[in-house]
Amino acid sequence: MFVGTGSDVGKSVIAAAFCRIFRQDGYRPAPFKAQNMSLNSYATPEGLEIGRAQAVQAEAAGIPCHTDMNPVLLKPQSDHTSQVVLNGRPAGNQSAGSYFRREGRGELWREVCVAFDRLAARYNPIVMEGAGSISELNLRDVDIVNMPMALHADADVILVADIDRGGVFASVYGSIMLLPEDERRHVKGIIINKFRGDLKLFDKGRQMLEQLCRVPVLGVVPYFTDIHIEAEDSMSLAGKGSTASRRLSSAGKGSTGSRGSSFADKQVQVAVVLLRHVSNFTDFDVLERDPRVHLYYTSNPSDLDDADVIILPGSKSTIDDLYHLRRNGVAEAVIRARRRGATVLGICGGYQMMGREVCDPNHVEGDVERMPGLGLLPVTTVMSGEKRTRQVTCEYGRGYEIHMGATTPLESPSPLLHLDDGRDDGYVVDRKCMGTYVHGILDNAPFIDYLLEPYADKLQQPADYDHAAYKQRQYDLLADHVRRYVDIPAVYRILGEAL
Numbered sequence: 179m180f181v182g183t184g185s186d187v188g189k190s191v192i193a194a195a196f197c198r199i200f201r202q203d204g205y206r207p208a209p210f211k212a213q214n215m216s217l218n219s220y221a222t223p224e225g226l227e228i229g230r231a232q233a234v235q236a237e238a239a240g241i242p243c244h245t246d247m248n249p250v251l252l253k254p255q256s257d258h259t260s261q262v263v264l265n266g267r268p269a270g271n272q273s274a275g276s277y278f279r280r281e282g283r284g285e286l287w288r289e290v291c292v293a294f295d296r297l298a299a300r301y302n303p304i305v306m307e308g309a310g311s312i313s314e315l316n317l318r319d320v321d322i323v324n325m326p327m328a329l330h331a332d333a334d335v336i337l338v339a340d341i342d343r344g345g346v347f348a349s350v351y352g353s354i355m356l357l358p359e360d361e362r363r364h365v366k367g368i369i370i371n372k373f374r375g376d377l378k379l380f381d382k383g384r385q386m387l388e389q390l391c392r393v394p395v396l397g398v399v400p401y402f403t404d405i406h407i408e409a410e411d412s413m414s415l416a417g418k419g420s421t422a423s424r425r426l427s428s429a430g431k432g433s434t435g436s437r438g439s440s441f442a443d444k445q446v447q448v449a450v451v452l453l454r455h456v457s458n459f460t461d462f463d464v465l466e467r468d469p470r471v472h473l474y475y476t477s478n479p480s481d482l483d484d485a486d487v488i489i490l491p492g493s494k495s496t497i498d499d500l501y502h503l504r505r506n507g508v509a510e511a512v513i514r515a516r517r518r519g520a521t522v523l524g525i526c527g528g529y530q531m532m533g534r535e536v537c538d539p540n541h542v543e544g545d546v547e548r549m550p551g552l553g554l555l556p557v558t559t560v561m562s563g564e565k566r567t568r569q570v571t572c573e574y575g576r577g578y579e580i581h582m583g584a585t586t587p588l589e590s591p592s593p594l595l596h597l598d599d600g601r602d603d604g605y606v607v608d609r610k611c612m613g614t615y616v617h618g619i620l621d622n623a624p625f626i627d628y629l630l631e632p633y634a635d636k637l638q639q640p641a642d643y644d645h646a647a648y649k650q651r652q653y654d655l656l657a658d659h660v661r662r663y664v665d666i667p668a669v670y671r672i673l674g675e676a677l
Contacts, residue, residue, distance in 0.1 A: 179333040180369075181308035181324055183349035187340035188371040190231040191407050192399075193307045195660040196669075197239035198653045200303060208301035209235030212290040213250040213309060213323040215260070217457035217494050218409070221578035225568035226266025227251060230460060234408050235305065238653040249293035250286060250322070252277070255455070255495055255543070264289060268565050279320070287322050291330055298331070303673065306333055313356040325361040334672050335364045337393075341380075342372035342401060347387065354391050366672045367396040369664060374401050377663075397664030405655045406467070408460045445472040446633045449485035451508060451528070452477040453499040457492040458580070458617045461525055464645050465620055470630060470637045479511035486633055487521040488512055490528025492617060496561075496583070497538055497549045500531045509552055521610040521632065522554055525620075526581050529604060529613030533557040533585065542582060555605045555613055556589040566615075571598040575622030579615050595619070621645050 214229035245266035594604030604614035
């Protein structure tokens with residue numbers, strides 16, 4: 179089990195690496211995280227919902243994802259409430275206060291233990307992941323994801339710490355020393371993650387940590403930027419959003435005085451609107467790496483002025499995000515861009531926003547019963563409490579649906595996609611105005627070609643890109659990276675297995 183000194187220390191990526199390593203070494207591993215909090219989710223083959231991180235780890239392990247790998251998923255809807263997804267199905271909305279109370283925790287605890295036991299009967303080893311810090315003392319009595327889960331599984335625990343953020347000695351020592359003795363005995367190793375610079379400079383620090391904690395440091399893993407593994411949550415978008423405007427201004431008219439001779443003329447400028455409740459942001463990972471595209475994330479209306487393509491992504495709170503798009507001027511900027519000839523594509527919640535209105539008569543999302551849409555598509559959406567989750571195939575390839583609400587055409591149907599189950603999906607006004615409920619549609623090269631075709635005159639080269647093969651190569655590169663810097667034989671000795 180990989181646990182952390184805090185959030186965003188790299189537990190998910192390290193777990194994915196070991197899923198790949200164990201698979202390479204002839205084992206049949208599977209990932210497990212009892213409770214995940216993320217808006218980045220995925221539909222299993224059975225049409226149920228889990229955290230995207232466990233789907234990525236399952237892919238690294240070479241197995242289909244399943245709800246037993248993430249039995250409890252919390253999808254934040256506001257600063258205080260989350261939708262609770264239990265075994266892949268919505269189980270209601272709860273405030274943080276009500277979710278973390280002692281009453282009722284026994285049921286969740288039983289569910290996660292049963293899910294783990296089922297998984298452990300089918301795979302070996304189970305690569306478990308904790309959440310946040312293992313030393314949140316105020317939540318110890320209601321914890322179902324960290325050390326109590328390790329005790330249930332009798333797991334060997336490895337503590338992951340992020341040295342890049344500073345304070346690594348205090349965070350490692352404090353995390354271990356704050357554990358009760360019965361839990362502390364399960365901590366068998368430490369991995370220092372995201373190191374920058376000369377590794378030799380940390381040799382003394384490594385020795386000091388081992389002396390302080392009486393736990394071996396199994397490895398010091400350097401920070402990397404050349405291996406691409408899908409991120410677990412939207413914190414990674416903050417950096418992308420902040421650098422987007424700088425890249426656009428330096429590549430566009432800000433650096434040359436005109437776009438005619440700039441680098442921007444050689445790529446299609448794609449802007450993803452950065453929503454407050456953005457979900458499934460990995461929809462755009464393939465576009466980020468397409469050499470024909472410069473993709474950036476923004477919530478600034480002026481950043482949309484030079485965009486060739488604007489994408490409205492998925493949202494966990496469509497009406498609230500639509501309200502804020504109107505309030506901050508982005509909605510007007512999107513409509514203005516459409517009028518000047520830019521492409522506008524909406525995915526899931528973004529598709530709903532592009533219609534004439536979004537209605538919520540049953541208060542599924544909140545108190546607002548109706549919000550005017552952008553009016554770019556002749557459709558209307560009514561929110562409902564039933565969530566649709568399924569994997570789908572269409573003429574462009576594969577994807578998945580995760581949404582609440584139904585969207586109905588107000589004019590003659592003009593579907594964007596034709597699904598293999600006989601249903602139609604989405605709406606297309608013309609080649610530059612369309613929406614769909616299908617996440618992952620942009621993972622398919624034929625759809626990207628369709629999206630970019632109106633801008634063929636500015637493209638330097640066609641994309642020659644196999645996304646599935648690319649992802650498999652990234653898992654292998656990640657495994658190679660971790661093997662190089664972590665004492666893998668020591669990990670196997672901890673597990674009691676022979677190499």
